[in-house]
Amino acid sequence: MTSDTIAGLPLHVLLVHAVVVLAPLTAIAVVLHAFWPAAARRLGIVTPLAALVVLVLVPLTTNAGEALEKAVPRSEAVQEHAELGDTFLPWAIALLVIAVAQWFWTTSSSWSLKNRLAKRMSPRALLVIDIVLKVLAVAVAIGAIVDMVLIGDGGARAVWGHLTSG
Numbered sequence: 001m002t003s004d005t006i007a008g009l010p011l012h013v014l015l016v017h018a019v020v021v022l023a024p025l026t027a028i029a030v031v032l033h034a035f036w037p038a039a040a041r042r043l044g045i046v047t048p049l050a051a052l053v054v055l056v057l058v059p060l061t062t063n064a065g066e067a068l069e070k071a072v073p074r075s076e077a078v079q080e081h082a083e084l085g086d087t088f089l090p091w092a093i094a095l096l097v098i099a100v101a102q103w104f105w106t107t108s109s110s111w112s113l114k115n116r117l118a119k120r121m122s123p124r125a126l127l128v129i130d131i132v133l134k135v136l137a138v139a140v141a142i143g144a145i146v147d148m149v150l151i152g153d154g155g156a157r158a159v160w161g162h163l164t165s166g
Helices: 011-035 037-043 046-071 076-085 088-106 113-118 123-164
Strands: none
Touching: 011 037, 011 046, 011 088, 011 123, 037 088, 046 076, 046 088, 076 123, 088 113, 088 123, 113 123
């Protein structure tokens, strides 16, 4: 077993499944956090923690993918997938930032940014901040999910494309 494999399986193959599942779930949780107060209360700190896990997993997965790329025959599909894989880190960072911002905005604890600002800002200003956070949550969630689908499709084509080309 090398550092790039576990039980003979490439580490990238194992890590990518965690990212492919956790990133879209985190994106959905960010949107739920923004629009559904009951979900925000139930999810609490879990959403930002999940976003942190995604952020940690993305470079690990990318690095494992680069090691795998060196071990497989070069192809246009593999190269395209590798290039697409490099596009997800900014989305992972954005997911973490918006998840933390949403948590600080919606938490019912004394840490609530919304409660602290309510004493200093007009209701209109608070509404604007709330709307901006919601728009950002949706934009980041959609962007992250779309990018993940494109990366996954590229990976599937790199691995299984030979079966469909004729």
